Amino acid sequence: xxxxxxxxxxxxxxxxxxxxxxxxxxxxxxxxxxxxxxxxxxxxxxxxxxxxxxxxxxxxxxxxxxxxxxxxxxxxxxxxxxxxxxxxxxxxxxxxxxxxxxxxxxxxxxxxxxxxxxxxxxxxxxxxxxxxxxxxxxxxxxxxxx
Amino acid sequence: xxxxxxxxxxxxxxxxxxxxxxxxxxxxxxxxxxxxxxxxxxxxxxxxxxxxxxxxxxxxxxxxxxxxxxxxxxxxxxxxxxxxxxxxxxxxxxxxxxxxx
Numbered sequence: 001x002x003x004x005x006x007x008x009x010x011x012x013x014x015x016x017x018x019x020x021x022x023x024x025x026x027x028x029x030x031x032x033x034x035x036x037x038x039x040x041x042x043x044x045x046x047x048x049x050x051x052x053x054x055x056x057x058x059x060x061x062x063x064x065x066x067x068x069x070x071x072x073x074x075x076x077x078x079x080x081x082x083x084x085x086x087x088x089x090x091x092x093x094x095x096x097x098x099x100x101x102x103x104x105x106x107x108x109x110x111x112x113x114x115x116x117x118x119x120x121x122x123x124x125x126x127x128x129x130x131x132x133x134x135x136x137x138x139x140x141x142x143x144x145x146x
Numbered sequence: 147x148x149x150x151x152x153x154x155x156x157x158x159x160x161x162x163x164x165x166x167x168x169x170x171x172x173x174x175x176x177x178x179x180x181x182x183x184x185x186x187x188x189x190x191x192x193x194x195x196x197x198x199x200x201x202x203x204x205x206x207x208x209x210x211x212x213x214x215x216x217x218x219x220x221x222x223x224x225x226x227x228x229x230x231x232x233x234x235x236x237x238x239x240x241x242x243x244x245x246x247x
Contacts, residue, residue, distance in 0.1 A: 049159060095216040097161075114216040116161035116237040 002079045003047055011051070012076065015043060018060045021073040026086035029075065033090055037106045038070035039137050041130075042087060045076045046098035050119045055099035058118075058126030065131050067138045069103065101130070105137045155183040161216070161237040163209055164188055166230045172198040175205040176224060177217045177237055188226045188234060192219035214242040 002008075016022055020043060023029045032040075043059055045051060063072065075084045077098035088096050090109070097115035104110065111133040118126060157180040164176040178193025194217035196208040203211075216237075 093215075095218045097216045112215065116213075116216055119160050119238055120236060121238070 002081075008047065008076065008079055011045060011047060011056070012074075014056045015045060015059065015074050018063050019072065020059070020063075021071070023073050023075050023083050023087065024080050026082045029083050029086040029090075032071065032073050033104075033107065036071060039134070040071040040073070040104045041069040041134075042102045042104070043072070043074040044084065044087065044098045044100045044102070045074045046115075047078060048099070050115065051099040054118050054121055054123050054126055055101070057123035058130065059101070061123060061127035062130035062134065065127065067134050069134060069138070103133055103137060110137050155180065157234065157236070158182060162190070163212070163233075163235045163237050163240060164190065164226060165205070165232045165234075166226060167232055168197065169230065173205060173232075174198070175209055176226065177209070177212045178219075178221070178224060180234075181223075183228075183234065185228060187228055188231050190224040190226070191222065193221045193224045194218055195221065195224070209237075209240055210242050213237055213240040 012022060021032065023032055032042075041059075043055070045056070075087045077084045077096075084098075087102075088094075090104075091102055091112065094112060094114070099118055100115055101111075101113040101118075102109055103112070113126070113129065160180050161177065162180045164178075166174045166176065168174045174195055174197045176190055176193050176195045178190030181189040181191050183189070194212070196203070196205060198205045
């Protein structure tokens, strides 16, 4: 059963404040998944403690450090049920978990962090993993500093 | 290391691997979200299970696959007698590429 929208709003705002687009309907998800090429990070948000303590702060830190994916969006598991189900349909072989993080490149899933790889870690460690994946798939890893 | 419920086991909310003796059959392994652990039982939510050798896969192979992306929640709630439990380990500590301990 979804929580009160009032309770969940700060958990949504924490990501939207970093420029993460909220996908509230299945149509939103379909549009976002097909609207462009390049790298795209999808955050499966959640009310649980590891979303608050690790996933959202880790995503924010990774986006701040960059290279930022071309597009970043979120669905909220347990709240926006239709949007979350449609998002998970884009990686049907992966068991559902939340929070979780999916990085796409040109529409193809290239990196995935399930809940159990978020639990018990620090936001800093998660951010470092994400930055590594952003660099690898954005091509930034091949750039040689001057 | 778990979530913010001080009346629960420290692994509450954490996805764990539970190895069991299997009783009369082959050893079984469970992966699920730990709800609680006490002197009598281990309670898992949204769990899946594997019996050593089923489908041609050892328990180690099945756990390594689970360590990559997780498990499907085939059992909403599993209660395991503590006497059957050989070990409990966070799934996040299991490498997807090397044998589990």
